[in-house]
Amino acid sequence: MTWEIKDIQKWDWKKHPAGAVIKDPGNSCQFKTGGWRTFRPIRDDKICNQCLICYVFCPDSAIIVKDEKVVGVDYNFCKGCGICAAECPVDAIEMVDESKAKKKQVE
């Protein structure tokens, strides 16, 4: 059974499981932590040599890899710690101010 928490903010107090026990394992993927980020990692595909070091070091498994290649960052979960940028041997990742990055996205 999947624990449907989409509308959890609207639950009344009776609906929560007693003792705050979570009976649905692995539901942390429903809990998006990307909002914590103040700096966003932006990877330059032209510089990146696909060594996958960022993938290994990212503490939030936010580096998306497909067919053994880094294809992007999962911004729903990347908390902006900058570890990937610090570890990248070729400086392919730049940490950009999140608000500026967002603005750019909108433009």
Place this chain on the structure above:
Amino acid sequence: MVISNKTIAAIGTDAVSEAMRQINPDVVAAYPITPQTAIVETFSQMVADGLVKTHFVAVESEHSAMSAAIGAASSGARVMTCTSSQGLAYMWELLYIASGLRLPIVMPNVNRSLSAPINIHCDHGDSMGARDTGWIQLFSENGQEAYDNTIQAARIAEHPDILLPAMVLMDGFIISHSIDRVDILEDEVVSKFVGEYKPAFSLLDAENPVSIGTFDGLYGYFFEFKRQQEEAMVNAFKVIKDVGKEFGEISGRPYDLFETVGMEDAEYAIIVLGSACGTVRHQVEEMRSRGIKIGMIKLRVFRPFPAKELAEVLSGLKAVAVFDRSDTFAGHLGGPVFLEVRSSLYDLPKRPLIVNYVYGLGGRDLSIELIDKAVGELAEIASSGQVKQLVNYLGLRE
């Protein structure tokens, strides 16, 4: 059914260890502290002798005792521990965790005063301080009630409408170390009464994995969980009454939220809990035989607090004296029992006058003379309609 009790002579702590043996909990994690020590000592001997199936965890402190109890209860075990005074104080942060995680741990607490100055004798300061920790609190008048309450506590705590930890309170030395007659039920009767424990969840259940002790600081449903705990306390009134009645059927000793003496025609009354009830009852009955219209209420359940029922019984009285074996140090506001009783009376259209007697701190005896003194003042309040001194210290050197 045929009620079969075996009468033994036992000190209060032995009565409790006997109840624990019969409950046969899966895990007991405990640390010795005077005057509770004899419970742990006797029970660990029972474990060593193979009289119970319990896994006994000898820990290095009460903080660890409650932590181990919480861990074991989270894994789906029926868990007990026991403590006193500083031990209870040392468990403090875990008390809230046990109730917050809704773990029905049962803990006899042998009431002893809190330092400083160091004093090993009885008062209720330890468990009264824990009155807002979300634990059910059942007070006992003697060894018999400590035994009976311990058995009932398991049923009450584990009830699906409650799932809260429960403390069984008994006065240090006065109950814990005095030999009294205690009627013991048959082992099978007790084990049938407590039944098989079916935990709401278990960390060891690999088929149904759960997360417990979750962090609630982002979305913030803490408020909702606390409201649920309060609801469980509300549900506890009925469950405690039902379990008390059912216990009466197997033992001949029914229990309620509180017990009354002579309240049918009383004009004034004393409210008291713990071992002092015996002395007060003796005096109240003696006075009633002389035509004095006094009654007594022995409070058994302090958490949840039976405010509505108490107000009903107290309405129509001229005056009420509340005896407290601890103080709140709030600037002559009165002891904890007094505060609750006084608040319970607020909504009555016609409230009785009320007076508080703080007595017995650090084990000071409550003598018959002191009770007579309080009753004399209570009669004076009832006839004059005036409370001269709201909070009084009974037995204090003045």
